[in-house]
Amino acid sequence: MKRIALTVNGVKRTFGGDPDMPLLWYLRDELHLTGAKFGCGIGECGACTVLVNGAATRSCITAMKSMAGKKVVTIEGLSARGDHPLQKAWETCNVPQCGYCQSGQIMQAAELLGQKPKPTDQDIEEAMQGNICRCGTYQRIRQAVKLAAG
Numbered sequence: 001m002k003r004i005a006l007t008v009n010g011v012k013r014t015f016g017g018d019p020d021m022p023l024l025w026y027l028r029d030e031l032h033l034t035g036a037k038f039g040c041g042i043g044e045c046g047a048c049t050v051l052v053n054g055a056a057t058r059s060c061i062t063a064m065k066s067m068a069g070k071k072v073v074t075i076e077g078l079s080a081r082g083d084h085p086l087q088k089a090w091e092t093c094n095v096p097q098c099g100y101c102q103s104g105q106i107m108q109a110a111e112l113l114g115q116k117p118k119p120t121d122q123d124i125e126e127a128m129q130g131n132i133c134r135c136g137t138y139q140r141i142r143q144a145v146k147l148a149a150g
């Protein structure tokens with residue numbers, strides 16, 4: 001079987017399983033990186049968001065066969081000690097309630113700050129609007145993204 005080489009959080013990996021397996025399954029079940037969560041499974045909620053080559057990506061609908069040569073960053077790889085400016089801002093603003101969607105929220109925000117280090121309110125609104133939070137922490141999420149951007 002053809003093996004797929006990719007990098008996850010800076011570590012080179014090869015995958016030899018079902019090419020149609022979603023990236024989220026691979027991350028959670030094989031690499032035990034459980035920060036990205038299963039919410040809807042159809043690309044609608046954002047709980048499973050990770051970065052693929054710097055782009056926020058719904059890992060629940062991203063098949064492993066599309067991952068050859070790609071660089072994946074999950075919440076576990078965002079910083080060495082959980083001290084990325086977004087993670088610190090999340091703590092300062094006490095963002096999470098149940099927490100389930102929050103790693104996806106942070107990874108979505110990481111894409112935004114990667115592209116626009118000083119986003120406007122509208123940039124933040126547009127970037128974050130596809131990430132759903134059932135606890136309604138949206139206001140604190142917006143606050144934290146602004147704080148992280150400085």
Ligand code: FES
Nearest residue numbers: 039040041046060
């Ligand atoms: Fe992937 Fe909802 S679980 S977008």
